[in-house]
Each structure stands twice: as structure tokens, then as C-alpha cells.
Amino acid sequence: SAVISQKPSRDICQRGTSLTIQCQVDSQVTMMFWYRQQPGQSLTLIATANQGSEATYESGFVIDKFPISRPNLTFSTLTVSNMSPEDSSIYLCSVEGGQSYEQYFGPGTRLTVT
Amino acid sequence: RKEVEQDPGPFNVPEGATVAFNCTYSNSASQSFFWYRQDCRKEPKLLMSVYSSGNEDGRFTAQLNRASQYISLLIRDSKLSDSATYLCVVIQTGANNLFFGTGTRLTVIP
Numbered sequence: 001s002a003v004i005s006q007k008p009s010r011d012i013c014q015r016g017t018s019l020t021i022q023c024q025v026d027s028q029v030t031m032m033f034w035y036r037q038q039p040g041q042s043l044t045l046i047a048t049a050n051q052g053s054e055a056t057y058e059s060g061f062v063i064d065k066f067p068i069s070r071p072n073l074t075f076s077t078l079t080v081s082n083m084s085p086e087d088s089s090i091y092l093c094s095v096e097g098g099q100s101y102e103q104y105f106g107p108g109t110r111l112t113v114t
Numbered sequence: 115r116k117e118v119e120q121d122p123g124p125f126n127v128p129e130g131a132t133v134a135f136n137c138t139y140s141n142s143a144s145q146s147f148f149w150y151r152q153d154c155r156k157e158p159k160l161l162m163s164v165y166s167s168g169n170e171d172g173r174f175t176a177q178l179n180r181a182s183q184y185i186s187l188l189i190r191d192s193k194l195s196d197s198a199t200y201l202c203v204v205i206q207t208g209a210n211n212l213f214f215g216t217g218t219r220l221t222v223i224p
Binding site for chain 1: 145158160163216
């Protein structure tokens with residue numbers, strides 16, 4: 001499985017500010033995914049990021065709030081814009097394993113908005 | 115109706131016990147099935163894929179019942195290190211994302 005790192009691992013931010021989360025993979029992958037896991041909840045897909053095209057957002061998530069970049073096949077960023085306390089969550093990136101569509105996850109970014 | 119539903123537990127079992135989790139999914143066209151394990155404050159990690167014929171990996175056995183649209187995970191001879199949340203995950207045909215259950219919390223007690 002791929003080795004995935006995320007930066008920062010955690011942050012505490014003030015409402016109204018923005019935070020950009022980075023995801024780095026040790027091998028080239030076609031698709032990268034961004035998820036949110038709110039306290040005590042399961043994972044919810046935010047968007048799918050393909051290199052060279054616009055990210056595809058799931059219902060309830062919009063590009064203005066969660067802009068995504070995918071400049072190459074090993075890197076992606078997710079920005080959480082104009083943050084509010086409701087954005088406090090763990091944000092995880094993942095990549096597809098390739099065999100049966102299983103995914104492998106980065107360690108996550110724990111965001112707290114005050 | 116949720117795509118994937120799990121009993122949230124918690125399941126508290128003694129060491130050495132056998133414990134089983136079930137998970138149901140709503141879309142009969144679902145294609146791939148997995149169990150993930152998530153430790154506290156950690157990312158989910160793939161435990162095993164689930165095949166129609168069933169599959170076993172050491173103390174863990176996963177089974178799929180397409181007719182009834184449920185997936186099961188059996189853990190034999192529970193260890194303290196098995197304590198975690200177990201997530202049932204389903205991929206629908208043609209979809210490139212995973213639908214997660216809310217997870218079942220297991221605590222193995224000495």
C-alpha cells in the first residue's frame with residue numbers, strides 16, 4: 001500500500017480564517033480523495049481530486065468552501081475556507097489501492113475552529 | 115435510508131471470546147465490500163476485503179450474503195489489541211468512492 005503523509009497533523013484556527021491541508025503520496029496515483037470525519041461520526045467524502053481536471057464534489061460540499069488543488073500525481077491540497085466551529089473535524093486524504101477499489105488513508109489532520 | 119448500516123455497539127467482550135459484527139447495505143448493485151479498523155485518533159486501516167465465497171485471515175473471518183445484503187465479520191479468540199472501531203465499507207458499482215458505516219466499537223476486556 002502507498003505511504004501517505006498529511007500536513008499539518010493538527011491545528012487550532014480562529015473562525016473566519018482558512019487552512020490549507022497538504023497530502024503527499026510516495027507513488028503516483030490517479031485518484032485522490034478527501035474525507036471529513038466529525039466527532040463520533042463516520043467518514044464523509046468531500047471530493048475526488050484527479051490530476052489535470054477540476055475536483056468532483058459530493059452533495060453538500062462546494063468548491064468555494066473547500067477548494068482543492070491537484071498539481072501532480074503525488075500531491076493534493078484541501079483548503080477549508082472561512083472557517084466556523086462547525087468545520088471542526090478530522091480531514092483525511094486517501095488514495096485508491098487499485099486491486100478492488102480499496103482505499104488507503106493518510107493519518108488525518110485534526111482541525112479545531114474556535 | 116442509509117447506504118450502510120451497522121450496530122454501533124459498544125461490544126464489551128472478555129479476552130478469548132468470539133464476537134461477530136453485522137452490516138447491511140441498501141444498494142443491491144454494490145460491488146465491493148471491506149472491513150476497516152480504526153483505532154482511537156487514528157486513520158482507518160484496511161482489515162480485509164469481503165468476497166462472495168467468504169474469506170479468512172487468521173482469527174478473522176468475513177462473509178458476504180448478497181441475497182440478504184449483509185456483511186459479517188467474525189473475530190475468534192479476541193485479544194486486547196483487537197479493541198477498536200470496525201467500519202463496514204461498501205463500493206457501489208461504477209462509483210469511485212466508499213460508503214462507510216458508522217462503525218462498531220469493540221472493547222476486549224482482560
